[in-house]
Amino acid sequence: xxxxxxxxxxxxxxxxxxxxxxxxxxxxxxxxxxxxxxxxxxxxxxxxxxxxxxxxxxxxxxxxxxxxxxxxxxxxxxxxxxxxxxxxxxxxxxxxxxxxxxxxxxxxxxxxxxxxxxxxxxxxxxxxxxxxxxxxxxxxxxxxxxxxxxxxxxxxxxxxxxxxxxxxxxxxxxxxxxxxxxxxxxxxxxxxxxxxxxxxxxxxxxxxxxxxxxxxxxxxxxxxxxxxxxxxxxxxxxxxxxxxxxxxxxxxxxxxxxxxxxxxxxxxxxxxxxxxxxxxxxxxxxxxxxxxxxxxxxxxxxxxxxxxxxxxxxxxxxxxxxxxxxxxxxxxxxxxxxxxxxxxxxxxxxxxxxxxxxxxxxxxxxxxxxxxxxxxxxxxxxxxxxxxxxxxxxxxxxxxxxxxxxxxxxxxxxxxxxxxxxxxxxxxxxxxxxxxxxxxxxxxxxxx
Amino acid sequence: xxxxxxxxxxxxxxxxxxxxxxxxxxxxxxxxxxxxxxxxxxxxxxxxxxxxxxxxxxxxxxxxxxxxxxxxxxxxxxxxxxxxxxxxxxxxxxxxxxxxxxxxxxxxxxxxxxxxxxxxxxxxxxxxxxxxxxxxxxxxxxxxxxxxxxxxxxxxxx
Numbered sequence: 001x002x003x004x005x006x007x008x009x010x011x012x013x014x015x016x017x018x019x020x021x022x023x024x025x026x027x028x029x030x031x032x033x034x035x036x037x038x039x040x041x042x043x044x045x046x047x048x049x050x051x052x053x054x055x056x057x058x059x060x061x062x063x064x065x066x067x068x069x070x071x072x073x074x075x076x077x078x079x080x081x082x083x084x085x086x087x088x089x090x091x092x093x094x095x096x097x098x099x100x101x102x103x104x105x106x107x108x109x110x111x112x113x114x115x116x117x118x119x120x121x122x123x124x125x126x127x128x129x130x131x132x133x134x135x136x137x138x139x140x141x142x143x144x145x146x147x148x149x150x151x152x153x154x155x156x157x158x159x160x161x162x163x164x165x166x167x168x169x170x171x172x173x174x175x176x177x178x179x180x181x182x183x184x185x186x187x188x189x190x191x192x193x194x195x196x197x198x199x200x201x202x203x204x205x206x207x208x209x210x211x212x213x214x215x216x217x218x219x220x221x222x223x224x225x226x227x228x229x230x231x232x233x234x235x236x237x238x239x240x241x242x243x244x245x246x247x248x249x250x251x252x253x254x255x256x257x258x259x260x261x262x263x264x265x266x267x268x269x270x271x272x273x274x275x276x277x278x279x280x281x282x283x284x285x286x287x288x289x290x291x292x293x294x295x296x297x298x299x300x301x302x303x304x305x306x307x308x309x310x311x312x313x314x315x316x317x318x319x320x321x322x323x324x325x326x327x328x329x330x331x332x333x334x335x336x337x338x339x340x341x342x343x344x345x346x347x348x349x350x351x352x353x354x355x356x357x358x359x360x361x362x363x364x365x366x367x368x369x370x371x372x373x374x375x376x377x378x379x380x381x382x383x384x385x386x387x388x389x390x391x392x393x394x395x396x397x398x399x400x401x402x403x404x405x406x407x408x409x410x411x412x413x414x415x416x417x418x419x420x421x422x423x424x425x426x427x428x429x430x431x432x433x434x435x436x437x438x439x440x441x442x443x444x445x446x447x448x
Numbered sequence: 449x450x451x452x453x454x455x456x457x458x459x460x461x462x463x464x465x466x467x468x469x470x471x472x473x474x475x476x477x478x479x480x481x482x483x484x485x486x487x488x489x490x491x492x493x494x495x496x497x498x499x500x501x502x503x504x505x506x507x508x509x510x511x512x513x514x515x516x517x518x519x520x521x522x523x524x525x526x527x528x529x530x531x532x533x534x535x536x537x538x539x540x541x542x543x544x545x546x547x548x549x550x551x552x553x554x555x556x557x558x559x560x561x562x563x564x565x566x567x568x569x570x571x572x573x574x575x576x577x578x579x580x581x582x583x584x585x586x587x588x589x590x591x592x593x594x595x596x597x598x599x600x601x602x603x604x605x606x
Binding site for chain 2: 234255258406409
């Protein structure tokens with residue numbers, strides 16, 4: 001059970017200069033020259049530091065927050081945070097007025113400075129983004145929150161910097177829900193787990209007594225839908241992360257699986273299997289009205305809505321093999337869109353609406369790829385022995401998925417891990433988890 | 449003329465060699481026919497001579513001749529033991545996406561259920577559960593292991 005995260009953010013714009021944006025980061029291409037950026041440790045006075053040290057057991061919260069920002073910028077692949085050893089100016093003075101020549105000397109094009117104050121049991125963090133070459137302030141913001149939220153402050157700062165420099169919303173103040181795995185392949189124990197996007201603050205939401213699979217976030221709040229084998233009845237469940245309350249929503253006379261929320265968060269779309277036939281259904285969470293969407297004797301599964309809610313992409317083997325189809329949200333106008341060589345599965349509509357991410361199996365290899373919603377422009381981002389189940393970052397720029405390794409005849413060598421890759425096909429990264437992991441789902445931004 | 453005959457004979461000998469070597473490779477993996485498992489390694493028995501499981505080809509839920517023979521024995525045993533109910537557990541191998549495999553496991557178990565019902569077993573005595581690729585019996589990543597995992601297992605429910 002997770003305690004409600006208390007976050008009171010008071011933004012106030014100290015001063016914002018939108019007029020001259022000299023630095024710009026292009027995120028539409030693979031970025032081979034990440035922007036050199038200096039993240040100065042946030043300055044903190046002795047009194048504030050002593051007060052926070054007691055609560056957070058952290059030596060210097062100012063430099064810890066700057067490390068969160070630095071790590072986020074680095075993993076984005078778009079920025080190159082410079083080594084702090086080379087910094088010439090002290091953090092508190094730089095925050096007031098940077099000596100731009102000093103920062104230009106170490107080749108920084110952008111500079112982040114900040115200040116932390118602990119007052120009335122609240123953590124107040126101020127930060128500024130500077131354009132080093134133009135010698136100008138680009139942005140200044142301040143946040144007030146409870147001290148235990150300090151990592152989130154780092155994520156929010158990164159989101160603001162990312163948005164200012166790329167022109168698109170960030171994805172750092174987000175969480176990943178996934179399935180934590182352990183034990184031998186034949187008796188895998190699986191638990192629902194949640195963590196911050198950067199791998200910190202892992203919490204387990206189930207105990208591992210029953211098999212759980214495919215958790216997915218509600219795009220509008222912190223609810224999750226997933227498949228649980230509770231009492232050996234595979235059914236779709238709904239979980240409120242804040243209260244820990246779980247309830248079955250897919251209590252049909254057979255297996256319900258492959259759940260996802262509608263973009264407005266009001267419906268769950270899922271598969272229901274009976275008598276050897278899987279069809280797609282929706283359930284309205286307010287009035288519990290169930291609607292049958294597909295009607296075909298083949299397997300119809302892995303449904304995912306378009307962000308405007310008007311269309312659904314899904315996986316069907318009605319052609320004889322697994323392929324990707326789209327239809328209107330009422331089930332009409334079914335159209336196959338995947339025509340390349342191989343099998344296609346797990347289609348997921350991009351939050352930007354223009355692309356569908358998928359898993360492809362061809363000649364014994366698994367690929368994560370994207371195609372336009374009419375099936376054209378197929379692009380394979382990564383090839384591996386086994387990988388599947390992409391999930392989009394809320395800004396539609398990054399995909400997270402899971403990858404399994406081959407095992408020998410005794411089952412040794414097997415692992416399941418989360419990976420992320422940019423839509424550009426660059427910046428492939430292992431996402432650290434405490435245990436083996438699969439079925440990741442990316443939340444929307446926790447704050448805006 | 450004579451030369452072409454020699455060639456023809458040589459060709460025949462080569463062909464025989466190929467066929468023989470093909471047989472030889474088949475012998476090494478004689479636990480599979482096509483990619484359907486035909487061995488006994490993992491098989492358990494509901495009663496003497498009544499095997500508990502049947503195997504499937506990749507992406508298939510069609511019952512093979514051998515599977516149908518196994519299921520007829522299961523049906524006969526179920527008719528004799530009319531108080532026993534069963535659960536059919538459908539499974540897939542690890543070379544497919546999780547959600548599709550859940551559906552495929554359900555389809556496999558149901559093709560077994562349908563067959564048992566045509567041999568007089570009431571649908572009320574049979575329940576079905578799919579585990580997709582979640583519960584392999586063989587944890588290897590090789591074609592033989594996968595063939596053992598593509599299965600439907602009949603388990604006593606009471």
